[in-house]
Structures are given as structure tokens and as C-alpha cells.
Amino acid sequence: MTRLPSDVLERPDATTRPLSLEDAGLREPAPVTRTLSGLPPRPAWVEIDLGRFRRNFQLIDRDKPTGLQLLSVVKDEAYGHGAFQIGKAALASGAAWLGLSTLQEAVSLRERGIRAPILLLGDREAEELPWCVAHDLTCCLSEPGSIDWLNQLALRAGRKVPVHVKINTGMNRYGVHWKQAGALAARLAEAKGLRLEGVLSHFAQSDEADKSFARLQLARFRESLEALRATGMPTGCRHLCNSGGFLDLSEAHFDMVRLGILPLGVYPSSVCRRIPGIQSVMTVKARVAGIQQLEAGDSVGYGMRYTAASPRRIAVLPIGYGDGFPRVRNQGFALIGGRRAPLVGGVAMDALTVDITDIPSARLWDEAVLMGRQGEEEISVHEVAKLKNSVSYDVLTSWRARLPRVYLDEEARA
Ligand SMILES: *Cc1c(COP(=O)(O)O)cnc(C)c1O
Numbered sequence: 001m002t003r004l005p006s007d008v009l010e011r012p013d014a015t016t017r018p019l020s021l022e023d024a025g026l027r028e029p030a031p032v033t034r035t036l037s038g039l040p041p042r043p044a045w046v047e048i049d050l051g052r053f054r055r056n057f058q059l060i061d062r063d064k065p066t067g068l069q070l071l072s073v074v075k076d077e078a079y080g081h082g083a084f085q086i087g088k089a090a091l092a093s094g095a096a097w098l099g100l101s102t103l104q105e106a107v108s109l110r111e112r113g114i115r116a117p118i119l120l121l122g123d124r125e126a127e128e129l130p131w132c133v134a135h136d137l138t139c140c141l142s143e144p145g146s147i148d149w150l151n152q153l154a155l156r157a158g159r160k161v162p163v164h165v166k167i168n169t170g171m172n173r174y175g176v177h178w179k180q181a182g183a184l185a186a187r188l189a190e191a192k193g194l195r196l197e198g199v200l201s202h203f204a205q206s207d208e209a210d211k212s213f214a215r216l217q218l219a220r221f222r223e224s225l226e227a228l229r230a231t232g233m234p235t236g237c238r239h240l241c242n243s244g245g246f247l248d249l250s251e252a253h254f255d256m257v258r259l260g261i262l263p264l265g266v267y268p269s270s271v272c273r274r275i276p277g278i279q280s281v282m283t284v285k286a287r288v289a290g291i292q293q294l295e296a297g298d299s300v301g302y303g304m305r306y307t308a309a310s311p312r313r314i315a316v317l318p319i320g321y322g323d324g325f326p327r328v329r330n331q332g333f334a335l336i337g338g339r340r341a342p343l344v345g346g347v348a349m350d351a352l353t354v355d356i357t358d359i360p361s362a363r364l365w366d367e368a369v370l371m372g373r374q375g376e377e378e379i380s381v382h383e384v385a386k387l388k389n390s391v392s393y394d395v396l397t398s399w400r401a402r403l404p405r406v407y408l409d410e411e412a413r414a
Helices: 006-010 050-063 075-080 082-091 103-111 126-134 145-157 178-190 212-229 243-248 381-385 394-396
Strands: 046-050 069-073 097-100 117-121 135-142 160-168 194-200 238-240 256-259 283-285 290-294 311-319 333-336 341-343 350-353 367-374 376-380 404-407
Touching: 006 050, 046 050, 069 194, 069 238, 075 082, 075 103, 075 243, 075 394, 082 243, 097 103, 097 160, 103 117, 103 126, 103 135, 117 145, 126 135, 126 145, 126 283, 135 194, 135 311, 145 160, 145 178, 145 341, 160 178, 160 212, 178 212, 178 311, 194 212, 212 238, 212 283, 212 350, 212 367, 243 256, 311 333, 333 376, 350 404, 381 394
Parallel strands: 046 404, 069 097, 069 256, 097 117, 117 135, 135 160, 160 194, 194 238, 238 256
Antiparallel strands: 046 283, 283 367, 290 311, 311 350, 333 341, 333 367, 341 350, 367 376
């Protein structure tokens, strides 16, 4: 980028002044909301209701046993909601920890001033470890090589670096095999620069009705905790549960739970326990950018995937698969005027079309909802997930960065 458009707008030099609407013989539409770069906002966006997020967190806080610590998982931009904003709101609502996946995500939060404990989930490459020490990022360790290297780094820095040991109890991704946890702990006990601050494992299946594998993982976790204790080391903070485990497996809560999707107001599955009052935080919106009147026999969009059987009124929404909307055809809905408008034709990169024949009140630039609530109607994350044959986690994280995030915060405004 050479120069910010706002610099250009603010320069008094008349010769370089951009053409105004008056110059073009148009009147300025009022009021004009300016984004940071000075551009008008895009007529398609993602709304994040931070007030709702805080309320969800309070409901979870009231639901949980006292003393149970909360780690707020804000990886992948807090599942598309914004790691900084959600992380800050979580810490203000009682979370003791933040959890992230990549070094880049974690350093970016540190650079924006977040000082709270951050746990990096997953394993780190050797060259990442010095950065973790420098930025106070807590690592999950599961193999002797990283114990030795992190220990050297800690001793060199003259610090006692806290670590969490990750145990593989059946997920078979990261972690030391539960039968080898004792041996790893013995190695850790010799590492004078490190301090065992926590022990964790991760469920492969916690949100489905059948909890038998989760219970097997729990038993293996308990067994490895015993082996750790046998080495004489205090295990510190023990944590096993994600949202599904928190909701349905109270016997597996231990000292802390790691919650990602639940405080965002989305349940990990359709069968897990409900906490009354939890509401989804994200709403995806667009404005009606075009209205077409079709005659019988007219088709819509690429490939002529929809042909009107009778006169129809069609609204064009300026959002498409390039924004993360599933690339479906003649399937799904948008909400306009609090009613369901069925999708017609195929979804394009930048646009999709809906039938508004039954919503005669619909006008150009009206607000439409692609995911979320409008009036009495709601298109849930799970409904969108069905369209792409996937799960809620995938839908939340699929909304692309080019859709601006607009944060609502009633409490802060009041
Ligand atoms: C993503 C993740 C979580 C959070 O899972 P949710 O189902 O979103 O609550 C917890 N723990 C680990 C290790 C994770 O990777």
C-alpha cells in the first residue's frame, strides 16, 4: 500500500482532492460511517455481539462448579470472531487463561497488550521455543527433545519456565503416550529450568451421546496422573475437557476446562446438554444490492441453474463463496423482513440470489441475515453446516477476512 486513502482525503491541496459527490452532481447520503481507512463500510459484514459473549460467559460461570478454572480457546481468530476482542472479553468475564494454536497468533496478542497466561495448544518446533520464552507463552511438552531444549533456553534466561505436559490418551495426534507419562515426568524433574505447571489431554469424542471412548480416555488420563505423582512431582493444573466434556462429563472437569465454541453461543453438537440462555454471538449480514422482476421462463445467474416457473421477485445479496458462504445451488435461505427467502440459482463468488416474491415489503438496501437471527426467525450455524455437509466449527471459521467484523457492545455503550 502506498498511501492511506484518509491521507488523501485530509490533504488541503485542492488539486489532489478526490472527486466529491457534489462534484458529480450527487448529494451526500447521511449519515456516513467511516471505517479506519476512511472507506464506506461494505454492504456485507459479520456482526459480533460482545455483550452476548459476556452473558454466555456469565451463564457458564454460574453453571460450573466453584473453583473450576476457565481457559478461553481463541485460536483461529476465536473461530472467526476476532481473537483480540473475544480474548479481552473472556478475560474480563472470568477466564484465567487464553488458548491458541500458533506462535503467530499468540505473539500478535502479546503485541496488542494482552498479558494474561497464554497456553499454546499442540507442539512447538525447536526454533519456536525461544520466542515462547521471550513472550511468556506456555508450551505443551510431550517429548524429551523439547524438554531439554526449553530447559537450556530457560537456564540461559535465568528463568524458571512453566510448562504443561500433554498426554495422548487416544486422540493420537499430540502428546506423550499415557503409558510413557511417568518416564517423561522423570526427565522433566531433572530439568532445573522448567516447572511442571499443568497436565492435559484432549478428547477425541466428547459431544456425542456415546461417551464410552471419552470415559476410556478419562481412565487413561487418571492412570498417567498417578504415574506423574509417583515421581514426586505435583501435577499442578489438570485439564481434559473441551466444550463437550465440560457440558456432559462433569467427572472429567479436574482443575480447568478449555472452552472454545460454547461461549460463542454455539453447541458442539445437537445432543449435548443445554445451558438455558446461551445465544450465538455471530450474525452474518448483507444488504439487498439489487432487485429483479422475473417473468416465467427467465433464469438466474451462472449456468442458468434456476428458471422461474411463474413471475418472481428476486433480491441480489452482495456476498458469495468468496466470503465463505457455502457454494450451493437452489438450497438454503436468507432472512429479509424477518421472513425466510429461499436461495435460487447458484452461489457465485461475490453474490447470491434469493426469492422475495412473498416478502413484498422488501426494498433495495434492506438488511438481510445469512446466519443468525432476524425478528422471530433464525438461521442457525448448524443449518448452514448442513448446507456444506460439515460441522459448526467449520462454518464459524469459514467466514473470510474480507467480510468486515463489526463489534456490538451494549454494555460498553450504556
Ligand atoms: C480447540 C481446542 C479446544 C476447544 O474445543 P471446543 O470444542 O471448541 O470447546 C480445547 N482443547 C484443545 C486442545 C483444542 O485444540
